[in-house]
Amino acid sequence: MAAERKHHAASAARQRARKSNIRPQATGARVEDRPPSESIVRCRWAQDELSVQYHDAEWGVPVHDDRLLFEFLILEGAQAGLSWITILRKRENYRKAFDNFDPAKIARYDARKVAQLLADPGIVRNRLKIAAAIQNAKAFLAVQKEFGTFDTFLWQFVGGRPIQNRRKSFDQVPARTRESDAMSKELSRRGFKFVGSTICYAFMQAVGMVNDHTANCFRYQKLAKITPPQPASRRRSSPLG
Ligand SMILES: [Zn+2]
Numbered sequence: 533m534a535a536e537r538k539h540h541a542a543s544a545a546r547q548r549a550r551k552s553n554i555r556p557q558a559t560g561a562r563v564e565d566r567p568p569s570e571s572i573v574r575c576r577w578a579q580d581e582l583s584v585q586y587h588d589a590e591w592g593v594p595v596h597d598d599r600l601l602f603e604f605l606i607l608e609g610a611q612a613g614l615s616w617i618t619i620l621r622k623r624e625n626y627r628k629a630f631d632n633f634d635p636a637k638i639a640r641y642d643a644r645k646v647a648q649l650l651a652d653p654g655i656v657r658n659r660l661k662i663a664a665a666i667q668n669a670k671a672f673l674a675v676q677k678e679f680g681t682f683d684t685f686l687w688q689f690v691g692g693r694p695i696q697n698r699r700k701s702f703d704q705v706p707a708r709t710r711e712s713d714a715m716s717k718e719l720s721r722r723g724f725k726f727v728g729s730t731i732c733y734a735f736m737q738a739v740g741m742v743n744d745h746t747a748n749c750f751r752y753q754k755l756a757k758i759t760p761p762q763p764a765s766r767r768r769s770s771p772l773g
Contacts, residue, residue, distance in 0.1 A: 573748050573749060574587060574588070574750065574751070575587060575591075575746050576701075576702050576746070582617065582620050582621065583616075586620055587751070588751065590738070591738055591751075592740045592743055592745055592751060594694055594741070595739040598683055599633055599634070599635075601683060601739060602633050602668075602672055602682065603627075604735055605672070605724075605727075605735060606626070606630065606633060606665050606668065607619050607623065608726075608731050608732075608734050608735045608738065609665070609725070609726030609727065610626070610655070610656045610658075610661050610665075612661070612726055612728075618656075622655055625652070625654025625655055626655055629655050630649075630655075630665065635668075635669040636669075639666065641669075646659075646663070646666075649662050650662065660725075661726060664724075664726045667723065667724070668724050668727075671719075671722050671723040671724045674722065674723075686715075687741065689712075689714055689715040689718075689736075689741070690711055690736070690741045690742065694741055694743055695711070695743070696756050697743055698747050698752075699745075699747060700746065700747060700748075705744050705746075706733070707729075707730045708729035708732070708733045709742075711736065711741075711742075712730075712733035713729045713732075715729075715732045716728055716731075719732070743755045
């Protein structure tokens with residue numbers, strides 16, 4: 533049993549720690565403290581602890597907060613060519629390095645700040661991506677000025693409410709859709725960078741513009757319940773208050 537092995541390993545570690553007078557680590561193989569999770573079915577991609585946490589709490593939950601929308605836009609752009617888990621692990625570093633994704637502050641970043649970011653191992657040190665974050669902050673502020681909120685502008689691409697898909701498996705999830713194509717085109721036209729259709733679609737999934745949890749995932753029903761599909765009315769809904 534893996535649990536026993538882990539438990540045994542933990543005891544051994546405690547013994548070693550006692551002998552060497554070092555405090556045992558608080559984290560590690562404390563399997564017995566975790567809730568039983570065998571019965572919970574999740575999207576296949578949620579494997580490691582951080583991904584599971586993100587999947588269960590955030591992925592696909594409709595976001596209507598401009599700051600958080602901006603955060604996701606920058607993180608999805610930073611992800612290009614890398615795995616999402618890489619970005620998740622760096623997320624706290626990103627928040628520190630990028631003034632908690634305050635677009636007004638980022639729009640004013642100068643050459644000195646860029647040099648500082650390029651030297652920061654906590655983030656993806658890519659000159660183009662860093663330049664894109666600054667450019668996107670400027671474009672974001674322009675959209676806010678025109679539409680009142682970035683939220684208003686953004687959700688128009690799905691008619692104001694989440695698109696409820698019902699995917700049987702993750703193989704059925706496309707990399708891009710008509711909606712993400714439209715969003716990408718419009719963002720590009722407005723000067724945003726790193727906003728290809730694939731990046732836009734990943735963003736739409738993250739901020740709940742589409743529900744792409746597979747139908748067997750325990751989060752699917754919860755999120756589908758928030759906004760049942762009823763395209764007859766295109767009234768703006770605010771499912772999470
Ligand atoms: Zn899921």
